[in-house]
Amino acid sequence: MxxxxxxxxxxxxxxxxxxxxxxxxxxxxxxxxxxxxxxxxxxxxxxxxxxxxxxxxxxxxxxxxxxxxxxxxxxxxxxxxxxxxxxxxxxxxxxxxxxxxxxxxxxxxTIHDVEKEIDETKQYLHNLRNQIEKTEDKIIKISLLNQYEEMSKVLEELPHLETxxxxxxxxxxxxxxxxxxxxxxxxxxxxxxxxxxxxxxxxxxxxxxxxxxxxxxxxxxxxxxxxxxxxxxxxxxxxxxxxxxxxxxxxxALGETLMSYLSFLIKKVEYAQQNNISLSDFISEFVTPIEYANWKGVNGITRNLTTVYNFYAGVFE
Ligand SMILES: [Zn+2]
Incomplete structure (x- = not known):
């Protein structure tokens, strides 16, 4: 309950x-x-x-x-x-x-140099801002905005943050x-x-x-x-x-959804590698299925396609 x-x-x-x-x-x-x-x-x-x-x-x-x-x-x-x-x-x-x-x-x-950390975070936020303006994908835009807000909160507290x-x-x-x-x-x-x-x-x-x-x-x-x-x-x-x-x-059921997602990614990568499809072609030709279309993430599904592809490099070929 x-x-x-x-x-x-x-x-x-x-x-x-x-x-x-x-x-x-x-x-x-x-x-x-x-x-x-x-x-x-x-x-x-x-x-x-x-x-x-x-x-x-x-x-x-x-x-x-x-x-x-x-x-x-x-x-x-x-x-x-x-x-x-x-x-x-x-x-x-x-x-x-x-x-x-x-x-x-x-x-x-570990924070070695807090000033450097602050500068880098500011730069990261600046880049995020540019990405937000350029992105046309609605879900990615929302994800980037959320990332921006969360990182801004971390930046505010960096001066007194101790790990x-x-x-x-x-x-x-x-x-x-x-x-x-x-x-x-x-x-x-x-x-x-x-x-x-x-x-x-x-x-x-x-x-x-x-x-x-x-x-x-x-x-x-x-x-x-x-x-x-x-x-x-x-x-x-x-x-x-x-x-x-x-x-x-x-x-x-949340875990089962994630299992289906992972199995799906692996299956797609297996097919691509067995057919000698390069990573860049694999990503550009990929169509996100409807069940994952509203999943959030600053890189959409692309980062995970890349991770899984690279993980299995040489395995399925
Ligand atoms: Zn985590």
């Missing part, structure tokens, strides 16, 4: 079960991705920390107010900034990720026994990022999926083959409620 709890500037909070909450990001406000709050009994666990400290601060405030308990754990589903740039708000909590996410986080997210790394590291599975609730962290590999973790609440049959499951977006793919295997395994699990990394709360 998904019950509305409260609305903030950054997200809408839904109650999924007693002591289990999904924070669904409002577009363009500085949250960017979804997060979760779980009451373990004596303390709280938070899943992902949004893309800005301000949004994360609001999440922590709401969670501690509603539950009357303190946050003890923060989970980072993967290293992407839109899920971890709020980490500094949970500096006093135990931040948990896989060893691979830790490594990528450290390599990719706080996870300190408790696991590989594939981690169980946390609270006094009232047990939760499980699962990493079945890397599909969307090099290492994707999801949070599973076995007694409640609820899962917070990070970006292994998203709704109606051409999300970046790291490894299409492993992505499919992960989703096949997730499908076998007993889940009634699924919180995607981006999009509204749903069920495992």
């Amino acid at each position: 998904v019950n509305f709890m409260t609305e903030t500037e950054y997200f809408t909070l839904y109650r999924l079960a007693e002591g289990v909450y999904a924070a669904i990001a409002k577009p363009g406000q500085g949250a960017w991705s979804n997060a979760g709050v779980v009451d373990l009994g004596d303390e709280l666990l938070v899943f992902d920390s949004f893309s800005t400290p301000s949004a994360a601060k609001e999440l922590r405030k709401q969670a501690e107010m509603i539950c009357g308990k303190k946050v003890k754990y923060l989970i980072n589903s993967h290293y992407h900034g839109d899920h971890v740039f709020g980490n500094q708000v949970f500096e006093d909590a135990t931040i948990i990720s896989t060893s691979s996410t830790y490594k990528w986080f450290k390599e990719q997210n 706080v790394l996870p300190s408790v590291i696991f590989e594939k599975h981690l169980v946390i026994h609270g006094s009232k609730r047990t939760v499980e962290l699962h990493c079945l590999g890397g599909g969307h990022s090099p290492s994707d973790t999801f949070l599973y609440l076995p007694a409640d049959k609820i899962a917070f999926m990070g970006d292994i499951i998203t709704e109606k977006i051409h999300l970046p793919i790291n490894n299409p083959k492993e992505f499919l295997t992960i989703l096949e395994n997730v499908k076998q699990m007993d889940m009634d409620t699924v919180v995607p990394g981006h999009g509204e709360v749903g069920t495992l």
Whole structure:
């Protein structure tokens, strides 16, 4: 049961079960991705920390107010900034990720020179602005505008942004026994990022999926083959409620849609490579099927066609 709890500037909070909450990001406000709050009994666990400290601060405030308990754990589903740039708000909590996410986080997210970072982000926004003006595709235009708004929020907070790394590291599975609730962290590999973790609440049959499951977006793919295997395994699990990394709360049907999408991309690439169609011809001749026509993404389906084509280079020929 998904019950509305409260609305903030950054997200809408839904109650999924007693002591289990999904924070669904409002577009363009500085949250960017979804997060979760779980009451373990004596303390709280938070899943992902949004893309800005301000949004994360609001999440922590709401969670501690509603539950009357303190946050003890923060989970980072993967290293992407839109899920971890709020980490500094949970500096006093135990931040948990896989060893691979830790490594990528450290390599990719560390800010060495904040002035340079600000300049680069301004330049990126300037380029986005040009792209928005030039683009005629309506869906891509909306996606670019959203990207522009989200990145502007990150830019506003860059001067005081600190990347706080996870300190408790696991590989594939981690169980946390609270006094009232047990939760499980699962990493079945890397599909969307090099290492994707999801949070599973076995007694409640609820899962917070990070970006292994998203709704109606051409999300970046790291490894299409492993992505499919992960989703096949997730499908076998007993889940009634699924919180995607981006999009509204749903069920495992969201995962099945994504599996069809990935299988479709792989099938198209297989055909192209078996017929010696070059990447550029493959992309220019490609017609997006109606079921994916309104999916958002700054590059539409093109980036994923490229990723999957390059991933299978030499395999299907
Ligand atoms: Zn991501």
